[in-house]
Structures are given as C-alpha cells and as structure tokens.
Amino acid sequence: MKTMRAAQLKEPGKALELVEVPIPRPGKGEILLKVKAAGICSSDLHYQDGRSQVTKLPITLGHEVAGEVVECGEEVSGLTPGDRVCIFYLVTCGSCMACCTGNDNYCSEAKMLGKNIDGGFAEYLVIPARNAFAFPESIPFAQAALLTDAVATPFHAFNRAGIKTGDSVLIIGIGGLGIHAVQIAKIMGAGKVIAMDLSQEKLELALKVGATAALNPQKDHVEKRIKELTGNGVDLAIELIGLPVTIRQAIDCTGLGGRTVIVGICPEEISLNPYYDLLLNERTILGSADQSRIDFPTIIELAAQGRLDLSHSVTHQLPLDQVNRGLEMLKSKEENLVRLVVTFP
Numbered sequence: 001m002k003t004m005r006a007a008q009l010k011e012p013g014k015a016l017e018l019v020e021v022p023i024p025r026p027g028k029g030e031i032l033l034k035v036k037a038a039g040i041c042s043s044d045l046h047y048q049d050g051r052s053q054v055t056k057l058p059i060t061l062g063h064e065v066a067g068e069v070v071e072c073g074e075e076v077s078g079l080t081p082g083d084r085v086c087i088f089y090l091v092t093c094g095s096c097m098a099c100c101t102g103n104d105n106y107c108s109e110a111k112m113l114g115k116n117i118d119g120g121f122a123e124y125l126v127i128p129a130r131n132a133f134a135f136p137e138s139i140p141f142a143q144a145a146l147l148t149d150a151v152a153t154p155f156h157a158f159n160r161a162g163i164k165t166g167d168s169v170l171i172i173g174i175g176g177l178g179i180h181a182v183q184i185a186k187i188m189g190a191g192k193v194i195a196m197d198l199s200q201e202k203l204e205l206a207l208k209v210g211a212t213a214a215l216n217p218q219k220d221h222v223e224k225r226i227k228e229l230t231g232n233g234v235d236l237a238i239e240l241i242g243l244p245v246t247i248r249q250a251i252d253c254t255g256l257g258g259r260t261v262i263v264g265i266c267p268e269e270i271s272l273n274p275y276y277d278l279l280l281n282e283r284t285i286l287g288s289a290d291q292s293r294i295d296f297p298t299i300i301e302l303a304a305q306g307r308l309d310l311s312h313s314v315t316h317q318l319p320l321d322q323v324n325r326g327l328e329m330l331k332s333k334e335e336n337l338v339r340l341v342v343t344f345p
C-alpha cells in the first residue's frame, strides 16, 4: 500500500503530528488530488488549540486547498488528470433543497474538510469531483488555495449583504480575508471603501489594493472619521475579526438603513438596544458563514482576469513539515503576515 505524509491533530492543544498514512483511493464520483497548496487559516489555529471543535480525531487539518487531479474515479466527467483545481471545502449531499438552490452551506449533511473529514495538510486528498473547480495556469497554486476561503468567504458575505453600486463600506480586520474584502467591495461597485485595523502595515496594504481610507482605532477616532467620510455612517460594515468590541464598532459605524455582516467567529454575547441600534435607523445585522459552490466560477474568473490582485496575499510559503511553525506565526500575529500557505513540490 502506498503511503503519504499528512499533518494530523491528535489532541487539541498539542502540535500537529506528521504521520505516514495510506494514500486514499477515489470512489464513484470522486477524484484523487495531488495537493499543491493548502492555506493556513485562523480556523486551523482554533481547531488546534481547541477553541473550535473538530468532530474526529486524529484528523488531517487544512481546508484551503488547490492541487492537481491525478486520478478520476468512476462516473467523473468534466475533469481529467492534470487539471489544476481548487476545492470548495464543504462536502455536501448534492441533492437536498439547499444544495439544489445554491445554498450548499445550509446542507444538513455538510462535512467540512479539515474539521469533520481529513483535509489538505497532506500530499494527497480524495474529494467528490463536484467540489473541484478548474482554474487556468495563470493562477499559481498558492493563490488558488486562497480563493477557496480567504476570497470566497468575503465574496459570499458581500452577496449576503446585498451590496449595491455606490455603497460605502467599512471593512474591520485587514488580514487574510480583509485584503480580499477590500478588492471585492470595489469590484462589486462600492463607493468609499474604508479599511480598519490596528496594524499600520496592513492598512498601507489595504490602500495599495484600493481602499479609499484607512483607520487605526489606536490613532483615529473611528466613528468621528466615519461620519466625516460618509456624512451619515457607512451603508455596509463587514466584521472579520470576531470580537464583541469590533462587532459593536461595526454596528455603530453604520448609518440609516445600514447593514452589518458578521463574518468573524465570536462565541461571546454582545448587548444590543433594539430601539437605538436597529429600529431607529432601520439597521440590519446579518451573519455570513462559509460560501457556496456557486461562488467559485465567479471568483476564479476574477482572479484569471487579474481583477483580483492576489500578488500581496501569499506572504509566506512553508513545506508540510513546518506547518506547526506556520500555526505559531499565525498565533503570534507576525506583522507582515497576510496568508501562510503550505506548499508541496
């Protein structure tokens, strides 16, 4: 039996272990992928430290995956060995009402790569063919891996929020998702795009990729500056950090009829005054989780056309045996880190 290397979580709170496991075989409707790149996401850190729960142990982490098709199982059409594909990370039933209406992330049978089933911190991965989306050679594997989450998640969130031409947008948190949120907001027709972060370097990056203004809450009076920039408050605030204080800030920065989309994972409670926070200004607060298969063709096309600039997104590439160092770097919030990607030869 042929084996491969995989980085597995055996116990939350412990480092991932590099193990040799059998290379899985593709069944009906599945493909075998030679993994070329797998992004390290904050969620991986949360699974590793136990803040978010994985549902099987040991488990191979990694849900932002791109690679090359090496084998197709029976009844796979539209893909052939050699194709470069990136992976929609929810393995769904494919036939329920949610799956059939483009809301795959609502599928009650959805299993997430690297959380419920083995993921991409491994040399090979078996995945249903319907989860794989081909992309052209002009997109490097490491950047394609980011499309699956760091790009797809904010893309989905803006669609959830019903972004309209000319909307002023506040983006809270310019990390792996935020740098793409800035660009997606512009592509989707936003007017002013205001970036907020504590890191001056991240804010400069946001300006470089198209933000109209950058605010640092340690230096700027955020709400005052938002009023100066927009008059009323922003039409749309997207919260990508997941802290009660930044969620509160997002809501407070929206104007009349403003929408707040919560994308950052915050398991704590926040307090709201329904009259002042919602009714009086007709504000809306929405949640946005993951993404859907239907988001993929568009984001791949945007990247292929160069309208999405991913050249600043992959700041670090590491081999699989250094995945724990990558998680440490993410944990210590290294200054110039946007997205870390595990890459394979």
Ligand SMILES: [Zn+2]
Binding pocket: 041, 042, 043, 044, 063, 064, 149
């Ligand atoms: Zn992620």
Ligand SMILES: [Zn+2]
Binding pocket: 092, 093, 094, 095, 096, 097, 098, 099, 107, 108, 109
């Ligand atoms: Zn389903």
